[in-house]
Amino acid sequence: MRIVLIRRLQRLFFFISLLLSAGVVYLAAQSVGASLSRSVELPIFITPTPEWDTVALISGHAGFDSGAVCGEDASPTLQEVDVVARIAELVGGRLADMGMAVLLLDEYDPRLTNLDTDLLLSLHADSCIPVSGYKATYPANSAIPETEERLVACIDVHYAAQTGLAFHPNSITHNMTHYHAFRKVLPSTPTAILEMGFLGGDKQLLVEEPERVATGIVESILCFLYGRE
Numbered sequence: 001m002r003i004v005l006i007r008r009l010q011r012l013f014f015f016i017s018l019l020l021s022a023g024v025v026y027l028a029a030q031s032v033g034a035s036l037s038r039s040v041e042l043p044i045f046i047t048p049t050p051e052w053d054t055v056a057l058i059s060g061h062a063g064f065d066s067g068a069v070c071g072e073d074a075s076p077t078l079q080e081v082d083v084v085a086r087i088a089e090l091v092g093g094r095l096a097d098m099g100m101a102v103l104l105l106d107e108y109d110p111r112l113t114n115l116d117t118d119l120l121l122s123l124h125a126d127s128c129i130p131v132s133g134y135k136a137t138y139p140a141n142s143a144i145p146e147t148e149e150r151l152v153a154c155i156d157v158h159y160a161a162q163t164g165l166a167f168h169p170n171s172i173t174h175n176m177t178h179y180h181a182f183r184k185v186l187p188s189t190p191t192a193i194l195e196m197g198f199l200g201g202d203k204q205l206l207v208e209e210p211e212r213v214a215t216g217i218v219e220s221i222l223c224f225l226y227g228r229e
């Protein structure tokens with residue numbers, strides 16, 4: 001009688017342990033499966049993150065000349081190179097804060113040769129005449145006209161909205177569409193040149209409100225890189 005009981009108990013324990021080990025195997029398989037599917041999912045980020053992007057900015061005339069110079073002998077002169085540098089540094093700082101790699105380049109920076117970035121934007125300001133407006137253009141002989149057209153379209157929306165400046169027509173020169181840097185970078189690097197306003201008519205904005213100008217440029221860049229409206 002006792003032996004029968006013991007055998008039953010043994011059988012019972014055997015089944016219990018069988019169930020337990022089956023449970024353990026099941027749970028282990030689950031966790032392996034989960035970690036497998038997790039490791040498969042990892043690289044699939046649909047939304048690009050800023051740390052993958054490299055943006056190059058040319059601080060117009062930097063390391064070369066003063067650009068446009070305004071002012072009478074008596075008053076302090078206003079130099080394009082200084083006005084632009086201040087804004088370019090603000091833009092670069094904001095993009096870097098977002099996690100982007102930023103190259104702040106001189107006008108004839110050697111790094112322009114075969115530059116391979118997600119964007120190259122050259123920043124300039126126009127002459128001292130009492131006229132207002134910005135203008136942006138991409139290379140006349142662009143290898144990626146649709147992409148660069150989109151870049152200029154982003155500027156036309158966001159830069160104009162932030163600064164309140166109107167596009168200044170009929171003053172996009174050969175110097176702009178055949179800008180020296182356009183020929184140096186890789187054809188796959190989207191490029192544009194932005195004349196942010198006139199040192200004459202837009203002096204107030206360019207000199208007193210560089211943060212606002214920088215915001216217009218940053219938003220244009222975000223629009224281009226991430227399709228932000």
Ligand SMILES: [Zn+2]
Pocket residue numbers: 060061067068080124125
């Ligand atoms: Zn210039």
